[in-house]
Amino acid sequence: MIITNKHRRFWIPLGVFLLTIWFVLEGENKLAFISFFLLFGYIFFIVLFRSETLEEGVDYSNGLPVAKDESLPCHTYYGEELNFPDEELTEILTKHFPYFNSLPADNKPIFLKRLTRFIAEKTFKVYDDTVFREMPVLVSAAAIQLTFGLEKYLLPHFQFIHIYPQEFMRSNPVLCLLEGNVSGRAINLSWKHFLEGYAKPTDGQNVGLHEMAHALYYQTFIVEENIDKNFRDQYSNFRTDANKAYHTEKTIYGGLYSEYAEKNFQEFWAESIELFFEKPAAMNRNYRQLYASLRSLLKQDPLTSNQ
Ligand SMILES: [Zn+2]
Numbered sequence: 001m002i003i004t005n006k007h008r009r010f011w012i013p014l015g016v017f018l019l020t021i022w023f024v025l026e027g028e029n030k031l032a033f034i035s036f037f038l039l040f041g042y043i044f045f046i047v048l049f050r051s052e053t054l055e056e057g058v059d060y061s062n063g064l065p066v067a068k069d070e071s072l073p074c075h076t077y078y079g080e081e082l083n084f085p086d087e088e089l090t091e092i093l094t095k096h097f098p099y100f101n102s103l104p105a106d107n108k109p110i111f112l113k114r115l116t117r118f119i120a121e122k123t124f125k126v127y128d129d130t131v132f133r134e135m136p137v138l139v140s141a142a143a144i145q146l147t148f149g150l151e152k153y154l155l156p157h158f159q160f161i162h163i164y165p166q167e168f169m170r171s172n173p174v175l176c177l178l179e180g181n182v183s184g185r186a187i188n189l190s191w192k193h194f195l196e197g198y199a200k201p202t203d204g205q206n207v208g209l210h211e212m213a214h215a216l217y218y219q220t221f222i223v224e225e226n227i228d229k230n231f232r233d234q235y236s237n238f239r240t241d242a243n244k245a246y247h248t249e250k251t252i253y254g255g256l257y258s259e260y261a262e263k264n265f266q267e268f269w270a271e272s273i274e275l276f277f278e279k280p281a282a283m284n285r286n287y288r289q290l291y292a293s294l295r296s297l298l299k300q301d302p303l304t305s306n307q
Contacts, residue, residue: 012042016042020035079124080120082119089116089137096134097138100141107148128163130165139189142208143215146216149300161186167179209274214266242293256282258271272294280302
């Protein structure tokens with residue numbers, strides 16, 4: 001997942017352009033010149049750096065996920081040895097995970113049980129000297145959130161969860177920076193961006209959910225093992241409704257999705273998940289059918305049951 005914001009890219013030059021006109025009309029030629037120069041500089045910057053913006057990442061090859069930077073420390077934790085007591089999980093989730101707080105009381109023990117099981121199945125590698133106990137808990141909780149309505153939730157193809165302190169490097173096919181991706185048998189995340197996703201639970205951006213959506217798709221349709229049958233069967237309905245929304249988003253300006261989501265259908269899927277959980281009302285308003293098909297696909301409804 002990368003950060004692009006088509007609104008920002010559009011509004012900044014428009015604002016500066018209007019400011020330039022206003023200065024000209026007011027006879028403030030010096031200021032008009034300065035703002036024109038800024039506008040020119042901004043456009044030049046965009047043109048120059050556009051092709052080098054962060055590239056993601058659904059690398060469905062079996063290669064190594066990232067450029068192996070030998071200078072990075074690496075701490076390995078085997079989930080089966082972590083043994084978090086329920087009280088500690090609850091404390092961490094209550095503090096940082098709004099989704100857990102919004103669950104009905106009788107669903108919370110189920111969430112904890114699934115979370116414990118998920119953690120036990122994974123190997124966590126943290127590429128930083130500062131390791132937080134929240135790391136395996138919260139990253140795993142993102143997977144449990146996405147799959148909470150499904151029967152199968154362990155994503156067994158993804159044995160490894162790699163956590164980087166911030167954006168990390170990938171060298172293949174081109175050198176670029178990532179805030180998250182899935183690759184080979186690993187789900188890779190920038191801890192900084194992951195936390196931001198949950199610190200702002202209604203802005204429609206959540207890299208944890210985004211990457212878990214890629215992982216779930218991969219587990220179901222590429223690996224085709226340990227499949228959740230409901231999910232697989234319902235996915236074609238989602239695809240039909242999503243295709244319509246995808247084309248609408250491509251033709252209108254300032255839609256619900258980011259420019260990045262229009263890159264390909266995989267990104268559209270992952271961003272649909274982010275919006276479903278973080279902006280359910282807006283999604284339901286703009287694309288009612290799409291919202292309904294996601295609700296049946298994931299068997300949960302952020303608008304009513306647990307938000
Ligand atoms: Zn993506």
